[in-house]
Amino acid sequence: MGAAADVDPAYLLDPEHRPKPATAVVHGLPVIDLAEALSSPTPADLSKTVSEIRDACRDWGFFQVVNHGVDSAVRERFEAAARQFFALPVEEKRKLRRVEMYPLGYYDVEHTKNVRDWKEVFDYSSTGLLEIPASDDPLDDALLKKINQWPENPPEFKEACEEYVRQTEKLAVKLVELISLSLGLGADRLKGFFEKETSFVRINHYPPCPEPHLALGVGRHTDAGAVTVLAQDDVGGLEVKRKADGEWIAVQPIPNGYIINIGNIMQVWSNAEYESPEHRAILNQEKDRISIPFFFNPAHYTMVEPLEELISDERPSKYKAYNWGKFFASRNRTNLQKLNVENIQIDHFKVAG
Ligand SMILES: O=C(O)CCC(=O)C(=O)O
Numbered sequence: 428m429g430a431a432a433d434v435d436p437a438y439l440l441d442p443e444h445r446p447k448p449a450t451a452v453v454h455g456l457p458v459i460d461l462a463e464a465l466s467s468p469t470p471a472d473l474s475k476t477v478s479e480i481r482d483a484c485r486d487w488g489f490f491q492v493v494n495h496g497v498d499s500a501v502r503e504r505f506e507a508a509a510r511q512f513f514a515l516p517v518e519e520k521r522k523l524r525r526v527e528m529y530p531l532g533y534y535d536v537e538h539t540k541n542v543r544d545w546k547e548v549f550d551y552s553s554t555g556l557l558e559i560p561a562s563d564d565p566l567d568d569a570l571l572k573k574i575n576q577w578p579e580n581p582p583e584f585k586e587a588c589e590e591y592v593r594q595t596e597k598l599a600v601k602l603v604e605l606i607s608l609s610l611g612l613g614a615d616r617l618k619g620f621f622e623k624e625t626s627f628v629r630i631n632h633y634p635p636c637p638e639p640h641l642a643l644g645v646g647r648h649t650d651a652g653a654v655t656v657l658a659q660d661d662v663g664g665l666e667v668k669r670k671a672d673g674e675w676i677a678v679q680p681i682p683n684g685y686i687i688n689i690g691n692i693m694q695v696w697s698n699a700e701y702e703s704p705e706h707r708a709i710l711n712q713e714k715d716r717i718s719i720p721f722f723f724n725p726a727h728y729t730m731v732e733p734l735e736e737l738i739s740d741e742r743p744s745k746y747k748a749y750n751w752g753k754f755f756a757s758r759n760r761t762n763l764q765k766l767n768v769e770n771i772q773i774d775h776f777k778v779a780g
């Protein structure tokens with residue numbers, strides 16, 4: 428175990444969870460072209476795209492999109508600014524250290540399932556303001572409101588981030604409409620849940636790791652929100668657990684494409700018609716990697732439960748209702764420390780039987 432000495436024990440995974448990068452099957456996932464859906468807004472014209480989305484959500488819960496409407500120059504400018512930010516001295520970055528459980532600002536000690544992730548992150552909310560419960564205690568109804576924190580350098584960072592999220596958010600809204608249609612619902616059925624959204628962008632930076640088979644950039648997890656719109660650079664490292672056989676599949680980067688995945692909330696809304704798959708980010712020995720998820724999340728007070736249209740005698744409700752803000756607060760609290768208990772999961776709200 429000499430090699431493990433190069434990696435701080437906080438990052439070490441149990442042997443059963445260590446990645447085997449060389450053996451992962453590389454796959455592009457279903458690729459969906461959104462050009463038609465973005466240019467012809469009437470539902471009749473959307474049927475082909477909607478059926479592709481239905482198949483991808485059922486079979487994988489993960490897919491890639493191209494011709495998605497996000498301007499590549501906006502994305503490039505934003506990614507360049509992000510790289511400059513992460514290149515700052517750590518003391519500079521830590522001035523923006525995230526406080527309490529708010530996912531806003533800089534962070535470099537996140538844990539997934541109690542093992543430290545080999546990464547640093549910068550989070551900002553899409554609206555500039557994040558309102559979530561002050562604690563995960565169900566009896567505490569206090570709320571906290573936080574605004575985004577911005578670094579002085581690079582000077583264009585704030586504007587590049589804001590411009591980027593404006594475009595990504597439009598894509599997320601469109602995807603939620605298409606997913607609603609794919610579930611047999613009206614395009615606007617889910618719109619109201621996002622009125623006071625708790626969405627945020629996370630910029631993940633994974634430095635090279637001397638022992639990439641002993642640690643992970645992000646450990647296996649499912650995303651807690653409704654839908655994730657993820658940009659990754661050309662290094663690669665995202666792996667998805669394939670529904671069909673439980674194999675870890677390496678997701679091939681598509682230049683300028685986005686990876687879309689179903690989150691826990693959409694799983695529950697769809698009454699498990701769609702599932703949020705486990706995924707993780709593996710590390711690279713030589714290269715840094717950047718990935719940028721946009722987590723599209725509803726208002727904190729949303730009670731998440733299967734949509735009534737998707738419950739029937741044949742398909743009874745599979746989940747008990749839960750409060751999104753409390754779930755989010757619990758996740759955020761436990762991600763910041765190493766604990767000896769499992770963090771909150773939607774399985775805890777599953778109806779028995
Ligand atoms: O780095 C990646 O590709 C995935 C990151 C991720 O899953 C997350 O931040 O939730």
Ligand SMILES: [Fe+2]
Binds near residue numbers: 649706
């Ligand atoms: Fe994720």
